[in-house]
Amino acid sequence: MKAHVVGRLLFNVLLLGFPAYFFCDALGYSDRARLIPVLISVVVILLQLTVVVSDYLEAARSSGEIESTSSETPSLKRESLQVMIIVAWTLFYFVAVYFVGFLLGSLVFFATFLWSCARTSWLTALGGALILVGFVWGLFIKILSFELYSGVLFGAARPLL
Amino acid sequence: MLAKIILTVIVALFGLSAPPSAQSQYPDKDISWIVPFAAGGGYDVWARALGRAMEKELPKGAKIVVKNVTGAGGRVGTTQLYRAKPDGYTIGMVDLGILPFQIAMGPEKAGYDLNRFSWIGVFAEAPWTIAVKKDSPLKSLKDVKTQGAKLRWGVLGPGETHWLAAMVTTGEMGIPFNIVSGYGGVSEMIPALLRGDFDLCPVLSTSALEYVKSGDLRPIAVLDDERFPAYPEVPSSKEQGFNIFSPFVRLAAAPPGTPPQIIKVLEGLLLKALKDPELRKWADSSGRGYEIVRPKGADAARTTMDEFIKVTQKYQKEMSAALQVSK
Amino acid sequence: MFDSLLIAASQLIDPYNFFLILVGTLVGLVFGFLPGVTLLTAMALFLPFTHGMKPIGVMFLFSGIMGSAPFGGSISAILFNIPGEPFNAATCFDGYPMARQGEASRALGISAMASALGGLIGLVVLILLIPAIRPILFAFGPPEFFMVVLFGLVTIAVAIPGQMLKGLVAAGLGILISLIGFSSVTGVLRFSFGSQNYLWDGIKLVPFFIGIFAINEIIDYFVHGGTISLSGERKDSGLTGVLRGVRDVFHHWYAVLQGSVVGLIIGILPGVGGTVSNFLAYSMARQVSKDPGRFGKGAPDAIAAVEASNNSKDGGDLLPTVAFGIPGSSTMALLLGAFILHGINPGPLLVRDHLDIVWAIILGRLVSNLIASAIGLIAADFLARATTISVMYLVPVILTLAFLGAYADRENVLDIALAIVSGVIGYMLSRCGFPVVTLVIGFVLGNIGELAFLQSLQMSFGSYSIFFTRPISLLLFIGIVVTCLYGFYKMLRERARKRET
Numbered sequence: 001m002k003a004h005v006v007g008r009l010l011f012n013v014l015l016l017g018f019p020a021y022f023f024c025d026a027l028g029y030s031d032r033a034r035l036i037p038v039l040i041s042v043v044v045i046l047l048q049l050t051v052v053v054s055d056y057l058e059a060a061r062s063s064g065e066i067e068s069t070s071s072e073t074p075s076l077k078r079e080s081l082q083v084m085i086i087v088a089w090t091l092f093y094f095v096a097v098y099f100v101g102f103l104l105g106s107l108v109f110f111a112t113f114l115w116s117c118a119r120t121s122w123l124t125a126l127g128g129a130l131i132l133v134g135f136v137w138g139l140f141i142k143i144l145s146f147e148l149y150s151g152v153l154f155g156a157a158r159p160l161l
Numbered sequence: 162m163l164a165k166i167i168l169t170v171i172v173a174l175f176g177l178s179a180p181p182s183a184q185s186q187y188p189d190k191d192i193s194w195i196v197p198f199a200a201g202g203g204y205d206v207w208a209r210a211l212g213r214a215m216e217k218e219l220p221k222g223a224k225i226v227v228k229n230v231t232g233a234g235g236r237v238g239t240t241q242l243y244r245a246k247p248d249g250y251t252i253g254m255v256d257l258g259i260l261p262f263q264i265a266m267g268p269e270k271a272g273y274d275l276n277r278f279s280w281i282g283v284f285a286e287a288p289w290t291i292a293v294k295k296d297s298p299l300k301s302l303k304d305v306k307t308q309g310a311k312l313r314w315g316v317l318g319p320g321e322t323h324w325l326a327a328m329v330t331t332g333e334m335g336i337p338f339n340i341v342s343g344y345g346g347v348s349e350m351i352p353a354l355l356r357g358d359f360d361l362c363p364v365l366s367t368s369a370l371e372y373v374k375s376g377d378l379r380p381i382a383v384l385d386d387e388r389f390p391a392y393p394e395v396p397s398s399k400e401q402g403f404n405i406f407s408p409f410v411r412l413a414a415a416p417p418g419t420p421p422q423i424i425k426v427l428e429g430l431l432l433k434a435l436k437d438p439e440l441r442k443w444a445d446s447s448g449r450g451y452e453i454v455r456p457k458g459a460d461a462a463r464t465t466m467d468e469f470i471k472v473t474q475k476y477q478k479e480m481s482a483a484l485q486v487s488k
Numbered sequence: 489m490f491d492s493l494l495i496a497a498s499q500l501i502d503p504y505n506f507f508l509i510l511v512g513t514l515v516g517l518v519f520g521f522l523p524g525v526t527l528l529t530a531m532a533l534f535l536p537f538t539h540g541m542k543p544i545g546v547m548f549l550f551s552g553i554m555g556s557a558p559f560g561g562s563i564s565a566i567l568f569n570i571p572g573e574p575f576n577a578a579t580c581f582d583g584y585p586m587a588r589q590g591e592a593s594r595a596l597g598i599s600a601m602a603s604a605l606g607g608l609i610g611l612v613v614l615i616l617l618i619p620a621i622r623p624i625l626f627a628f629g630p631p632e633f634f635m636v637v638l639f640g641l642v643t644i645a646v647a648i649p650g651q652m653l654k655g656l657v658a659a660g661l662g663i664l665i666s667l668i669g670f671s672s673v674t675g676v677l678r679f680s681f682g683s684q685n686y687l688w689d690g691i692k693l694v695p696f697f698i699g700i701f702a703i704n705e706i707i708d709y710f711v712h713g714g715t716i717s718l719s720g721e722r723k724d725s726g727l728t729g730v731l732r733g734v735r736d737v738f739h740h741w742y743a744v745l746q747g748s749v750v751g752l753i754i755g756i757l758p759g760v761g762g763t764v765s766n767f768l769a770y771s772m773a774r775q776v777s778k779d780p781g782r783f784g785k786g787a788p789d790a791i792a793a794v795e796a797s798n799n800s801k802d803g804g805d806l807l808p809t810v811a812f813g814i815p816g817s818s819t820m821a822l823l824l825g826a827f828i829l830h831g832i833n834p835g836p837l838l839v840r841d842h843l844d845i846v847w848a849i850i851l852g853r854l855v856s857n858l859i860a861s862a863i864g865l866i867a868a869d870f871l872a873r874a875t876t877i878s879v880m881y882l883v884p885v886i887l888t889l890a891f892l893g894a895y896a897d898r899e900n901v902l903d904i905a906l907a908i909v910s911g912v913i914g915y916m917l918s919r920c921g922f923p924v925v926t927l928v929i930g931f932v933l934g935n936i937g938e939l940a941f942l943q944s945l946q947m948s949f950g951s952y953s954i955f956f957t958r959p960i961s962l963l964l965f966i967g968i969v970v971t972c973l974y975g976f977y978k979m980l981r982e983r984a985r986k987r988e989t
């Protein structure tokens with residue numbers, strides 16, 4: 001079976017969890033509060049079931065075909081890897097901002113990203129980072145007195161959940 | 162021997178000029194003023210205007226910086242104030258509309274306790290007005306009592322100040338409390354009243370002023386013991402025979418545990434600012450002059466809060482029922 | 489009335505005031521461009537600076553910001569598929585594909601021209617409507633509003649024949665997401681996963697949009713590499729591209745007109761505003777377009793209609809202000825707050841006592857709108873070059889700005905996390921064939937629609953007949969039914985035609 005078709009099927013099945021959660025949660029609320037959520041989540045579940053069924057049929061159909069080109073599968077693997085890399089970068093940036101604040105975190109992220117992914121020299125990377133962060137600092141902190149997040153390590157308020 | 166004398170003198174000098182606690186140097190840098198609501202709104206403009214007036218008394222260069230910290234109907238900003246360092250460099254405003262949540266959840270889970278704030282003072286106070294649209298058949302609280310169950314009250318949402326005022330009113334009058342709610346702010350609610358979405362609503366006397374002047378809104382009662390000076394022909398709720406206590410106060414507070422000397426300084430700054438002629442001019446021209454009639458200091462603020470909490474506790478059951486926020 | 493117009497106009501020519509408008513225009517362009525840092529934030533940040541200025545000067549500054557922000561936002565929408573302001577979202581749908589085809593200058597040209605025209609039309613119609621405002625505003629209560637939202641949702645569903653099933657699922661998911669949070673109609677905190685503070689106000693628009701658009705796009709850039717322009721080149725460098733865009737706008741004048749009308753009407757409805765109007769303009773333009781298949785692939789009339797509605801909505805949100813002194817949007821609310829700070833009490837008497845201030849706002853917006861478009865036309869060529877830069881350089885810049893925008897909305901670092909989560913989910917959804925368009929529309933319309941619905945029930949003490957006994961509501965409902973039927977009819981006809989071939 002073509003990997004990406006299976007992947008899609010899996011995703012669609014998992015997606016059912018979302019409206020299902022809303023449906024179950026909504027049942028515990030008062031009349032008016034649950035009216036629309038129940039209605040919408042039921043409709044979404046039904047529609048999504050149809051999507052799952054049609055995806056399954058397509059998957060079953062495609063497994064009967066000759067494995068045309070295997071170029072699909074490595075491409076999917078490659079894509080998933082790339083997605084995970086960029087998400088990891090994004091999370092790294094977030095963690096940096098959370099602990100050392102926006103300015104420092106951006107500096108660190110920007111410089112390391114340019115150096116590692118855009119393959120610039122570390123000098124250009126650092127320079128670029130300083131320019132961008134400098135712009136943000138100048139505009140927001142100097143001109144507008146807008147406090148940017150200073151990071152948990154530097155005494156920023158812990159966000160409330 | 163000489164050395165000993167010099168040493169003693171030095172020690173004595175140092176002893177005399179030993180720096181007392183921070184109060185003599187306070188305030189020596191910028192003070193943050195947390196406003197739990199959006200820029201441009203009622204609390205915000207007050208904070209900015211007051212801040213400017215208070216800055217005049219601060220040492221050169223020290224400013225009052227307004228910070229809008231919005232969310233959860235004012236609770237995010239208030240919680241931030243509650244947790245801030247009690248060194249006098251962070252103060253803020255507290256809106257009474259967050260009290261029901263504390264009563265429903267308990268201070269532990271709510272994250273703040275209105276009983277424990279270090280109150281600085283009441284800088285503005287205005288009575289509620291019960292208003293209807295110009296051509297409404299309701300003419301007085303008597304009509305409201307007669308029509309009782311057929312009436313729809315406009316409020317912003319369960320737990321906030323308009324809702325509290327309306328609940329106390331209907332509670333005291335013994336009539337059912339039907340609401341039309343969900344409005345994002347007073348500026349959405351008033352056109353809704355004029356449009357006929359609901360029959361009457363509580364509105365702050367100062368906010369209603371312009372609409373009363375233009376004839377769009379008709380006040381039928383002022384929820385207070387006295388009449389409201391801007392429209393003295395409207396009888397108070399007391400005159401109409403109902404004893405309704407539901408104040409609207411704008412309170413300034415500091416985090417719990419702020420040293421009393423610092424509170425004294427802040428209270429002084431606040432009361433002085435309220436007498437500032439420039440502030441008065443602003444207040445009068447923007448319609449808020451009526452709110453400064455009876456400014457109160459820290460102790461009076463404390464008393465007002467306690468009374469208010471007592472009255473609100475009376476309706477605890479209704480509040481917990483209306484606010485389904487705990488699982 | 490006209491002498492106050494003259495007063496305002498004469499103030500405009502004063503060099504200091506004109507300078508304020510220019511500053512406002514530039515600020516609006518920059519902040520409009522920066523994704524997530526909304527123009528509301530910009531105005532709030534500039535509020536302290538206005539201390540000591542004369543009220544009319546303040547109005548010129550702020551209206552300058554308001555007038556140029558829509559166009560500023562569409563620049564990043566077209567070049568990077570990231571709306572600079574939430575109401576620029578629909579510009580991405582066709583502006584960005586055009587940029588990918590190497591025709592960024594053309595898209596910018598369309599945007600600049602349509603923005604200018606939309607703003608003009610919006611303001612002219614506003615002035616004409618001033619005498620009739622009150623009846624118009626009073627006609628739209630919660631039941632009517634609910635019908636409008638329903639209409640919006642239905643046109644979406646009917647408008648995407650190709651992926652209708654998944655489109656509807658995405659819309660439904662968007663609606664469900666929008667219901668997270670405390671509902672002030674019912675007093676219930678719903679679907680908050682146990683969160684008491686963070687999710688109390690629900691999933692906020694700005695971080696969600698930044699995630700769905702910016703971060704989603706960044707993931708896509710990273711995976712595919714290359715440049716924004718798919719071919720790596722620009723087909724239309726120089727002035728030719730821009731002029732082609734301008735010609736497109738006049739060629740599709742109907743789309744511009746329709747977009748302006750939609751923007752104006754939705755702008756009038758208080759509390760809703762721009763985010764809704766650009767989606768509605770998009771789907772309505774698609775319905776009447778001669779080439780609907782082109783939508784989503786770079787249709788010029790799509791861009792024109794959306795841009796026009798973006799700017800005409802500003803005319804709309806002035807109406808409640810002029811009628812009652814009540815803000816029609818949160819930016820207007822801030823403006824009125826600025827009034828109060830400067831000693832002017834807005835209210836129904838605003839028109840009577842301070843008409844010159846109102847004119848100042850109108851003129852300021854108009855001038856800033858025109859200046860911004862002019863700057864846009866001139867700079868389009870230069871800006872379009874961004875489409876030929878390798879994305880690896882753009883990714884960190886955009887991500888930094890995205891984080892900044894997500895944080896700046898309410899100074900909560902968790903909003904950045906929200907943006908990331910939305911972005912990843914958005915990427916996965918669109919990768920599996922779920923259109924982001926409908927997800928976003930469901931999200932925008934979901935909770936306000938439910939609010940209107942429940943308010944209507946409160947008004948009627950629980951009776952559903954309120955929707956059918958009020959004339960306008962009934963009319964809208966019939967319109968919805970007709971649209972549905974027509975949509976089905978078209979779909980069946982398409983199927984029949986396909987079977988024949």
